[in-house]
Amino acid sequence: MNLPLSNIKVLDVSQIMAGPFCCMLLGDMGADVIKVETPGVGDQTRKAMGFRLKGEDSGGFLALNRNKRSVEIDLKNPAGLEAFYELVRGADVLVENNRPGVAARLKIDYPALREINPRLVYASISGFGQTGPWSRRPGLDLIAQAMSGVMSVMGHPDAPPVKSSVPIADLGAGLFSAYGILSAIIGRGHTGQGQYVDASLFETALGLSVWESAEYWGTGTVPVPIGSANRMSAPYQAVRAADRHFVIGAANPKLWAALCEVIERTDLLQDPRFTDNAARIRNRDVLIREIEGEFARKPADEWVDALLAAGVPAGPIYTYDEALVSEQAVAREMVLEIDHPVEGRVKALGFPVKLSGTPQQVRYPAPLLGQHTQEVLGEFGLDDMAIEALRERGAFGQPVAPQTLKNGTA
Structure with missing residues (x-):
């Protein structure tokens, strides 16, 4: 069964949360997502969260990177850049979340890649967007929640500032980016040209502030924290109750x-x-x-x-140990078990949107670092000799002997 995005190839040049979440959503709908990672290091989330399961990758990385394949490419190496450009020629979408200016220094910014592939839909996710006086500031979910006003209405009156523990700016930016990417793909069907998608954590958090902005503009009163209450209705x-x-x-x-x-x-x-x-x-x-x-x-x-x-x-009011095993979560298959080559069977959140005709599938667990380098480059048109020549020039990190390659991994 062909999933809706099975004809779309995505280069995931992002890390941590917003970009990887966006690309996972596309992968869940069938896109072929190639995660481009720094050799020997990979996505920072591989080492995050302060705990491990069996292998080296964190539970957070596993949670954000299913339905992807991983390649190691050194984008600071000329041979690595050559290999990356080969991937760009055959890609439909690229997602990156560097601070503005970094992609240009690496020679992987939209103007450079558009020359290689005019049909490319290129999405950048940053803290504050690519323009404006704050664009070069570092952007994190915490900072976006604070500077968008979201933190100012969290918690209870006269209490210390509170952020949403669920990272709404990060995850929301991933969602908005997926929305922008799919819109650009549909538009490309009319024009034949890709385009640039500019998303930010700040604008995501501000864009979700629907009730709060309406209250401020409608009353002139600055919204304040109201605990668990609602701004538009009561109770x-x-x-x-007697117990809780x-x-x-x-x-x-x-x-x-x-x-x-x-x-x-x-x-x-x-x-x-x-x-x-x-x-x-x-x-x-x-x-x-x-x-x-x-x-x-x-x-x-x-x-x-x-x-x-x-x-x-x-x-x-359930805690997560109650919510994840609730009869509704079970009935809606919101907890999946995925086979992983190192971890064995691991639990993961299910698909929050269901499609009747082409239901999503877990085609790949979160990849090991560089697991699919040889395989993917071959699919994009490079033969073994060309790949080996790039490897000897350091395209995939420190050169390694050919006999160390097994099962298409590098």
Whole structure:
């Protein structure tokens, strides 16, 4: 079965999170993703996270690099650059996440590669984009969350700054980049030409700030942290029951009325402080105290069952050990087991979007460093003699004797 992107070849010249996540998404949809890595070093995430499984690569690297093949190429070596240009000639997409200016110094920037392959869709992911006064600053998820305003609304009022533990700027930039890349591929079908895709962590975090920017422009008030609450409706947050917290979302008049019925407080429907959503938002703190007084009578699970029976959205707050084995996660196959040549069978997150006609597949586990160098270069048109000549010139790191090559690895 051909997956939707099975005719697309992607060069993943990125590392750590945003770029690798973008390329993994493309690979999950069938793209042939070639991960270009520095010889002997590879993606920084290979050594990250502070723990190992059985081999040398971290769990984080395994999580972000399935459905890829790895080649080692020294882009600072003239022979390595020659080998890389051969890959560019046959590629559809390139993704890199160097700081602006680095790709040009390496002679792998878009203007240089467009001369080799005008159909190339070239995506750069950086901290702040390729232009503007901040473009040359180092960019990390933490910095993007801070400077986009996202951190200013995280956590609780009068508490120290808090960032989202889930790296929304990094992962979101990967998602936006995939969206831009696929749009450019569709456009290429009309024009025959590739184009440059410029994505950033800063703009991703700012672009996701939909409610916060609307509140600021609509009221003139700078948004502040509101804990687990929602800026547009109330009650819509975590509340305390007799044993622990759970979440509710009574976001419209019908649901608010149903909630009042469940907790046996229909008097709140006539309370002038809570007559409509705007009033409930203004008086959120008082509202939550009122309903938490009722929730204190029973455990969270009983309230969740009662609210769901009445049609009110509610749910427990799971930790990851609970969420990953929940009946819904199991039913939706959100935990996969993947065979890895060193680690054996490893668990990985499943595909968060399902396609009915061409369901995604795990075709490759995360690759070992340089595992497919010989194989890939051969597929891109270089014969064994040409590959060996490049190897002797240091294209793939320090030259090695030909007899050390086994099973297409280098």
